Amino acid sequence: MSEKVNIFDRMMRIDRRWIFLFLIVVCVITYTIPFTIPIYPVPEVKSIYNFLDSLPEDDIVLVAIDYDPNNLAELHPMTYAVVEHLWRKKVKVIFTSLSQNGPGMADQAIRDISDSLKLDRTYNGVEFKGREIVNGVDYCFLGYKPYYALIILGMGQDFRLHFPNDYYGTPLDDLPMMQGVINYDQVDCVVDLSGGNITDAWISYGQGRFNFPLMLGLTGVMTAQYYPFLGSGQVKGIMGGLLGAAQYEELADNPGRAKDGMRIQLFAHYVIILFIVLGNIGFFMTTRSKKEGGA
Amino acid sequence: MDIQTFLWMTFGIFVTMATFSFLYKDNPFYKFAEHLVVGVSAGYFVIILWHNTLVPNLFQKLQDGDWYMFWLNSSNPWYVIPAILGVLMWTRFSKKYSWISRWPMALYIGLSTGIAIPLEMSNRVNKQLYAMMSSIDWSNFFGSEGFDLLSTTSGFAQLIVFV
Numbered sequence: 232m233s234e235k236v237n238i239f240d241r242m243m244r245i246d247r248r249w250i251f252l253f254l255i256v257v258c259v260i261t262y263t264i265p266f267t268i269p270i271y272p273v274p275e276v277k278s279i280y281n282f283l284d285s286l287p288e289d290d291i292v293l294v295a296i297d298y299d300p301n302n303l304a305e306l307h308p309m310t311y312a313v314v315e316h317l318w319r320k321k322v323k324v325i326f327t328s329l330s331q332n333g334p335g336m337a338d339q340a341i342r343d344i345s346d347s348l349k350l351d352r353t354y355n356g357v358e359f360k361g362r363e364i365v366n367g368v369d370y371c372f373l374g375y376k377p378y379y380a381l382i383i384l385g386m387g388q389d390f391r392l393h394f395p396n397d398y399y400g401t402p403l404d405d406l407p408m409m410q411g412v413i414n415y416d417q418v419d420c421v422v423d424l425s426g427g428n429i430t431d432a433w434i435s436y437g438q439g440r441f442n443f444p445l446m447l448g449l450t451g452v453m454t455a456q457y458y459p460f461l462g463s464g465q466v467k468g469i470m471g472g473l474l475g476a477a478q479y480e481e482l483a484d485n486p487g488r489a490k491d492g493m494r495i496q497l498f499a500h501y502v503i504i505l506f507i508v509l510g511n512i513g514f515f516m517t518t519r520s521k522k523e524g525g526a
Numbered sequence: 527m528d529i530q531t532f533l534w535m536t537f538g539i540f541v542t543m544a545t546f547s548f549l550y551k552d553n554p555f556y557k558f559a560e561h562l563v564v565g566v567s568a569g570y571f572v573i574i575l576w577h578n579t580l581v582p583n584l585f586q587k588l589q590d591g592d593w594y595m596f597w598l599n600s601s602n603p604w605y606v607i608p609a610i611l612g613v614l615m616w617t618r619f620s621k622k623y624s625w626i627s628r629w630p631m632a633l634y635i636g637l638s639t640g641i642a643i644p645l646e647m648s649n650r651v652n653k654q655l656y657a658m659m660s661s662i663d664w665s666n667f668f669g670s671e672g673f674d675l676l677s678t679t680s681g682f683a684q685l686i687v688f689v
Contacts, residue, residue, distance in 0.1 A: 251549045331571055376578050377571075384641070395582065435642075439649035463657030465649065 242513030261498045272478040279446045279468035280482040288321040295423040296328045296337040302426030308476035308489035309448040319359045326372040329379035354484040367406035374398030380432040387441040415441045424448035
C-alpha cells in the first residue's frame with residue numbers, strides 16, 4: 232500500500248531542479264519586461280560618491296580591480312560606474328589588478344568606458360563633452376603581479392618597484408601621468424573592488440601602513456564582514472554587491488548594468504523567499520500532522 | 527562580427543551552458559568544463575609567474591653575468607641567493623633531502639610573519655579596540671556635577687565594554 236502524500240509533503244519534497252528551472256524562467260521573463268525599481272542610496276555609498284565627486288581635475292585615484300570573472304556580475308558594474316564618473320570629472324586613474332584572472336576584464340572595462348567617454352552626456356544636470364581617453368595621460372594600467380600583500384606594500388615605496396612597465400609594456404617613466412607619481416603619497420584615494428581576501432591586504436598592508444583613504448566595492452556576501460572597518464574609520468565607504476553598484480549609478484545619474492540587474496535580482500529574491508516560505512509551511516504542517524496522528 | 531569573435535563567443539556560451547548543466551546533474555559536459563577551467567587556470571598562472579616574476583625579478587637581473595661563474599659576476603649577484611633558496615624548495619619532492627627545504631621555508635615564514643603580525647595587530651586589533659573605546663565619556667562616568675545614577679549608566683556600560 233502506497234504512502235499517502237498530501238500537499239504539505241509535496242511542498243517539502245520539491246525537486247531542486249524545478250526550483251532552478253522556475254528561477255531561470257522568472258529571470259528571463261523579468262529581463263524581457265522593461266521596468267525600473269526605485270534605488271535609495273545608503274550613507275556608506277554616498278560617502279564614496281561624495282569623496283570622488285569632490286576631487287578636482289587631474290587628481291589621481293587608484294582603482295584596484297581585484298576580482299575574477301566569477302564576481303563579474305556584481306563588481307564589473309561598480310568598475311564602470313566609478314571609472315566613468317572619475318573620467319567625466321577628468322580625474323586620472325591608476326588601475327591595478329591583483330587577482331590572477333582580473334587583467335583581461337580590467338582591460339575590457341577600460342576599453343568599454345573609453346568608448347563611452349567619446350559621447351556627450353549629461354549627468355545630474357551637468358553636461359560633459361565627449362573626449363578621447365588616452366593611455367598614459369588619463370590612466371595607467373599596471374596589470375597583475377602575484378603575491379598581492381607584497382605588491383601592496385611595495386607600491387607604498389614606489390610603483391616602479393613591482394611595475395617597472397605598465398600592462399602594455401611601456402616603462403612607467405615614459406607615461407606622462409606617472410611623472411612625479413612615486414607611491415601612494417601622490418594618490419588621493421584607493422578604491423578596491425574585490426571579491427576575495429585581497430581586501431584584507433588593502434586594509435592591513437595598504438591603508439593601515441600608508442594611511443590613504445580606502446573605499447571598498449565588495450560582493451554581497453562579503454559586505455557584512457567589512458562593516459567594522461567602516462565604523463573604525465579605516466574604510467571611508469562600502470558598496471555592497473549589485474545593490475551597492477546600483478546605488479552608485481543612481482548617485483552618479485548614470486544608470487547601467489547594476490540598475491538593470493536589480494530588477495532581475497529583485498524577482499529572483501522573491502522566488503527564493505517564496506520557496507523558503509513553502510518549505511517552512513510544509514515542514515511545520517507535516518510535523519503538526521505527525522504529532523496529531525501520534526497522539 | 528568577425529569569424530574569430532563569433533567562434534570564441536560560441537565556445538564561451540557552450541562552456542557556460544556546460545557549467546550550468548551541473549544544476550540538473552553531473553554529466554560529461556560539466557566534467558569537460560570543470561577540467562578545462564582547472565587546466566587553463568593552472569597553465570595561465572604558471573605563465574604569469576614566469577613572465578611577471580621570474581623573468582623580470584631574476585633572469586633580467588642576472589642577465590649580464592655568466593652561467594659558468596654562477597652569475598656572481600653580474601651587476602646584481604645577490605639575486606643568486608633567493609634563486610638558490612627557491613630551488614631548494616623543490617627538495618620537498620625527495621624523501622632523502624626534503625629537510626633542506628625547511629631552510630627556505632623557515633626564511634619565508636619568518637619574513638611573512640615579521641611583516642604580517644605588527645600590521646595585523648595594529649589594524650585588526652588595536653584600531654578596532656580604539657574605535658570601540660573612543661566613545662567612552664569619562665566625565666559621564668564620574669559625573670561632572672556629582673554622582674548621578676542616570677548619567678553614570680551609559681558610562682558604566684562603556685566601562686564594562688572597555689574591561
